[in-house]
Amino acid sequence: MTYGFDTLQVHAGARPDPATGARQTPIYQTTAYVFRDADHAAALFNLQEVGYIYSRLTNPTVAVLAERVATLEGGQGAVCCSSGHAAQIMALFPLMGPGCNVVASSRLYGGTITQFSQTIKRFGWSAKFVDFDDLDAVAAAIDDNTRAVFCESIANPGGYITDLDAIAGVADKAGLPLIVDNTSATPYLCRPIEHGATLVVHSATKYLTGNGTVTGGVIVDSGKFDWTASGKFPSLSEPEPAYHGLKFHETFGPLSFTFHSIAIGLRDLGMTMNPQAAHYTLMGIETLSLRMERHVVNAIKVAEWLETHPAVAEVTYAGLKSSRYADRVPRICPKGAGGLFTFRLKAGYDACVKLVNALDLFSHVANLGDTRSLVIHSASTTHRQLTPEQQTAAGAGPDVVRVSIGIEDADDLIADLDQALKQAAG
Template sequence: MSDKSYGFETLSVHAGAAPDPATGARAQPIYQSTAYVFEDADHAAALFNLQTVGFIYSRLTNPTNSALETRLATLEGGRGCTVTSSGHAAQVLALFPLMRPGNDVVASSRLYGGSIQQMRNTYPKFGWTAHIVDADQPDNFKRAVTEKTQAFFIESLANPGGVISDIEAIARIAESVGVPLIVDNTLATPWLCKPIDHGATLVLHSTTKFLSGNGTSMGGAVIDSGRFDWAKSGKFPSLAGPEPAYHGLNFFETFGDMAYTFHSHAVGLRDLGPAQAPFNSWLTMLGVETLGLRMERHCSNALEVARHLEKHPAVAWVNYAGLPSNKYHALAKKYLPRGAGSVFTFGVKGGYEVGVKVVDSVELFSHVANIGDAKSLIIHPASTTHRQLSDEQRDAAGAGADVIRLSIGIETVNDIIADLDQALAKAAA
């Protein structure tokens, strides 16, 4: 595409994809190939030395994946992108260039339960430590910083609690201590929020969710803003020091604002191997084409459902930032002016047993461990996604015994409400 400034929906359809020059095919091809033929020995050597850009092996780069990477970087306002096999793989890949044994990350307590588990129990196996803090008070991040802190980690719109982090305030603290701010933007998507515009260094996605929008394709993504000075503090030698695998090449000196993305491909994907399947990238590309349309319906449906549940006699509370009664409503208007997303929680009167009964009684909703589908989804986090956590950790994550999480789809909203009403009636009985 030209340098003309296009709107979000136009970029969602066109960024990263043009008619195929070989065949004229208008749809993005699926390059289901493991390897690519070199022009000659010099061309192969230049590729392996990172002296030229091209395709070697699909664990590192793939044309279909590259098209998706361009599209996501464009939509987020980033400089580069690396797609991965899952959202969790994206989290590990994001930290990989930043961390060494003995280092730590400061992370919000309001994260997806699997992310908290990963940080508390898996990262220590790498010699990494996670300090978990309440992000409602941004100063908690500054208080948790040590000389070994390498990054801050938050979600723009938290799963499952619908908590909105004050990205700008946390970004200012990250800048003051010289570390990057990593923001998981899965629930908001770039249609609702662009964290880079508010000071984020890196943006993560589980592309499995709203970006694909169809519940078919596992994937993740790491988008780099290209704005962080990796050499300034001396804390990031993998990016701003000699890389032994490439004859001492310094990624930041060589590639500038593309250093992080080049490192993620040339070292991260090479050594960790969490490459996204080209077919999944292709399906996600199709999903992103309708992202704006779907998110508009997701958000309008979610707001109407939340308003209904807020008045329901079987419901104790509703945590949806789109409601004026919600404590995060002001932050929602600042960071998510188009809508507060489609994933939110509510509490049922009667606690754990009633919550389980509700999810067993729905008919239109699907009881699955996923979000971001075109279909409406429901789950009881305490008995599923957050069951590995202690009661205190579940409560801190917004996934207590009475909590039900909804991912509101794009169906007719009256049908969504009717299904919840009948399920609540059965559970209350």
């Protein structure tokens, strides 16, 4: 039987606990698991049998979350890890090697730009940042050492919507996997695999959990990419010495990336999600559709009001009719353009700082996707490490304020913005 999204967000991956009958998924707060006998232990370690060995690799609570997110995204499997940043490294880990590069959108979260432009150099990897609205530039950036194409479905901070179908076409032509960060959209608003994505990554810290209590990440594997076709992905196509020459793609087929990420990625990188974080995220996902609907309704109302304010130079929300991305909403995000966007103040940097300081109902935090409305001046915080040119390219220039619209009464949010804008102009 085929179930709808609202049913799957509550039930996917979960069954009543067989030991106690508990209806909510228990927190399995354990490090290790007892083997039936020596043969059972050997089969688990040889990847001949699926089961639990050690919670750095797999845990029953975390496994329910992985299955639920994979189901909601329409993927074959998923791996949960310790943060959204961990999910990005985990997604690249089986694909990359020294001298390899990833072609990435210039419109990314500032921390991702720093991770890709600076930190991954320590692995011998590199990134090329391109405007993903320019398909010819994306294609031109791909070379023989490129191993992945990376973008966000709804880009943080500006709320720009990527034309995933077009980007997937460029990646497919080059024989490369497309990795899509779907944090800002969630699978309720956008399902990147249906638009050609190979892998989908999430910061579960944001909308999936939805209440600012968890740090976590998820990688969803579409199961649709042929890792053996080009010879560029030996970790998945060639014999693995640590498992007596086992070939992941040959052995596990559409689940090869998922099994590799657990058996090698989590084993050796240790970027593990703890079971309590998985439990909180599962509870958050149960109301995902309800929250996202309210985020969208509120974001439209607030963005339309801001667009008419004399102190505001521009509002980037793709849900506005005036947005140059408005035509992408019905195709890529048919249920709405999310709750994240920016606006520019005519008075510049200092006015942005005054605005943030004057807001009362909005919380000034380095987060998004909370039930509470959040605000930040990206140029002085999340994108502070970037050059002015990078900040502008990412949509986080000095005159830009980012808001994550929550599920409060929209009129109250507008009133708070109104009084803060008056103080900023004062």
